[in-house]
Amino acid sequence: MAQSLVKEFTKGLWAEIPLFRLVLGLCPALAVTKTCENGIGMGVATTFVLLFSNILVSMLRNIIPSKVRIACYIVIIATFVTIVEFMMQAYTYELFLKLGIFIPLIVVNCVVLGRAEAFAGKNTVLPSAADGLGMGIGFTLALSSLGAVRELIGAGTLTVWGGTPIFTIGHGYIPFHFMVEAPGAFVGLGMMLCLMNLIGKK
Amino acid sequence: MREMLSMIVVLTVLTAVSGGLLAVVKAKTEPQIEEQVLKFQKAPAIKAIFADATNDPIKERFNAKAEGIELQIFPSTLADGVKAVAFEAKGTGFGGPIGLMVGVNIDTDEIIAARVTTHSETPGIGSRAKEDLSFVGQFAGMSMASNFGTKGQGGEIDAMSGATVTSVGVSQAAVAAQDLYKKLKPEIVKQMN
Numbered sequence: 001m002a003q004s005l006v007k008e009f010t011k012g013l014w015a016e017i018p019l020f021r022l023v024l025g026l027c028p029a030l031a032v033t034k035t036c037e038n039g040i041g042m043g044v045a046t047t048f049v050l051l052f053s054n055i056l057v058s059m060l061r062n063i064i065p066s067k068v069r070i071a072c073y074i075v076i077i078a079t080f081v082t083i084v085e086f087m088m089q090a091y092t093y094e095l096f097l098k099l100g101i102f103i104p105l106i107v108v109n110c111v112v113l114g115r116a117e118a119f120a121g122k123n124t125v126l127p128s129a130a131d132g133l134g135m136g137i138g139f140t141l142a143l144s145s146l147g148a149v150r151e152l153i154g155a156g157t158l159t160v161w162g163g164t165p166i167f168t169i170g171h172g173y174i175p176f177h178f179m180v181e182a183p184g185a186f187v188g189l190g191m192m193l194c195l196m197n198l199i200g201k202k
Numbered sequence: 203m204r205e206m207l208s209m210i211v212v213l214t215v216l217t218a219v220s221g222g223l224l225a226v227v228k229a230k231t232e233p234q235i236e237e238q239v240l241k242f243q244k245a246p247a248i249k250a251i252f253a254d255a256t257n258d259p260i261k262e263r264f265n266a267k268a269e270g271i272e273l274q275i276f277p278s279t280l281a282d283g284v285k286a287v288a289f290e291a292k293g294t295g296f297g298g299p300i301g302l303m304v305g306v307n308i309d310t311d312e313i314i315a316a317r318v319t320t321h322s323e324t325p326g327i328g329s330r331a332k333e334d335l336s337f338v339g340q341f342a343g344m345s346m347a348s349n350f351g352t353k354g355q356g357g358e359i360d361a362m363s364g365a366t367v368t369s370v371g372v373s374q375a376a377v378a379a380q381d382l383y384k385k386l387k388p389e390i391v392k393q394m395n
Contacts, residue, residue: 060216065209074218079220089232093242100325119272 006100012134018111019142019189020196025111028102029143032187039147041095043140045088045103047133049080050112054132057120064121073116074107081106094163106170111139142192150188154179209217233359239320239364241382244276248288254281254359259288268389273382277394278305282283286314287390291379294370300331302375303337304345304385306393316341318372328368337369346383350376 018024027047032036033039048114057064066071085103087095107114109191120128152158156173157165178184213237214259240260244247248259260277275289288305301319306312331337341350341360351357352373354366362368 011362065211067337068209068213071213075213075216075220079224082224086227086231086235088236090231091238093235093238097242101322 005126008127008130008133011138012131012138013141014138016135017142017196017197018135018136019139019146021065022111022114022191023193024114025109025139026189028105028109029146029193030182030186030189031142032099032102033147033150033188034180035155035157035159036148037095037161037163038098039143039145040140040160041088042102043094043098045084045087045099046106046112047136048084048137049077049131050115050136050139051129052080052118052132053077053112054120054128055125057116058123058125058128058199061121069121070113070117073113073121074174077112077116078107083170105112111135146185149192150179150184153188154181155183207335243301243319244290247303247319248260248276248278249307250286250317251303251315252278252280252286255279256281264393266389266393267384268386269383271382271385275390275393276385277390280314283307284395287394289379289382290319291375291382293371293376293378294366295321295323295331295372296328296355296365297324300368300375302370302372302379304341304379304383308387308394311383313341313344313346316376321368324357324366324372328365331363331368331372336360337370346380350380363368 012018014021019026019029019093025046028042034040053073053076057073059166060072060076078193081104084106085096088099088103089160115132118129123131148158153176156175158167161164181190223365234317245260252259253291253313255278257277257279263274266273269387272290278286278288278370280286284307286305286307288303290301290303290391291303292299298321300321300323302316303319304316305314305323316338321329321332323329323331332360333392337360344350349357350359350373352359352361352369355370355373357373359369361373
């Protein structure tokens with residue numbers, strides 16, 4: 001039992017990491033990863049939603065009639081997303097301003113709905129929680145690494161929390177602004193996918 | 203029939219519970235959110251409007267009440283001795299409510315400056331109302347008796363090209379501010395003395 005829980009948890013970190021392996025959840029990934037900090041904030045918010053929606057969907061899986069299951073999942077997911085939105089407004093307002101519209105859009109993030117439909121709706125509570133947490137952390141890792149790459153190349157800084165960079169490439173570095181613009185997101189993601197495939201190739 | 207009933211019952215219960223839960227969370231986080239909005243939206247706007255304030259308008263804020271309306275007022279004394287107040291009014295833009303903070307000289311009824319506070323306009327389009335000061339800059343120096351409609355509506359405000367709905371929202375907020383100011387001015391003056 002414990003072993004399978006670990007397996008459900010770790011598959012989201014590498015073998016089925018949402019952004020790079022399943023290539024799901026691209027909208028927030030491309031839009032908010034201008035800095036590493038934004039990636040972490042978005043990832044943590046999504047992890048919270050994933051964990052609790054997975055737990056609740058799996059708890060209610062025998063009660064929810066299969067014909068209206070998607071509607072029920074969306075209600076559950078939307079509830080947690082709205083809670084996250086209130087919490088971020090109350091405690092991390094600056095981050096909320098930066099992420100803006102993409103927080104409410106977690107409702108339609110296919111990673112969250114995908115896990116509810118593909119996993120939590122068919123499994124018991126503990127594996128579903130492990131799956132949600134693993135997928136969430138994997139998503140956070142993917143977003144923050146993409147954010148870090150784009151920020152380092154595009155702005156020459158690295159911001160992890162609180163808006164002040166913890167690392168700055170020397171003054172001689174001329175930032176490659178393209179990387180923090182929208183098209184840079186596609187190029188950055190492409191490079192990361194390429195790298196992942198190279199590493200994963202046997 | 204049984205299946206239909208169970209679908210109705212499950213969905214109804216689920217939405218009712220989630221609605222109730224969200225109401226509780228909203229009520230719990232509301233004071234904290236208001237504090238954050240004051241700190242990150244209103245305070246910077248007020249500082250920009252009253253750049254040469256000799257007091258702390260945020261600390262000295264009070265509520266003015268008249269005709270059933272309550273309004274948060276930020277009083278200020280400027281470096282040249284001018285007494286002024288700032289307050290926020292709302293209009294409706296493209297993505298929802300737009301807050302406009304207006305600073306008014308209470309002796310001459312002239313607008314000192316105005317700034318957009320909270321909004322949910324499209325980044326890069328409607329959000330220029332907040333970022334590009336040439337739009338809200340039009341309000342500076344206008345009398346509170348002016349027509350704050352956009353030029354398309356026969357007013358005096360030049361709308362931002364490509365962001366008409368946002369511009370109309372801001373102009374609505376200014377008209378609302380005008381209305382609030384007219385109703386509450388006697389009360390504001392009384393409380394400031």
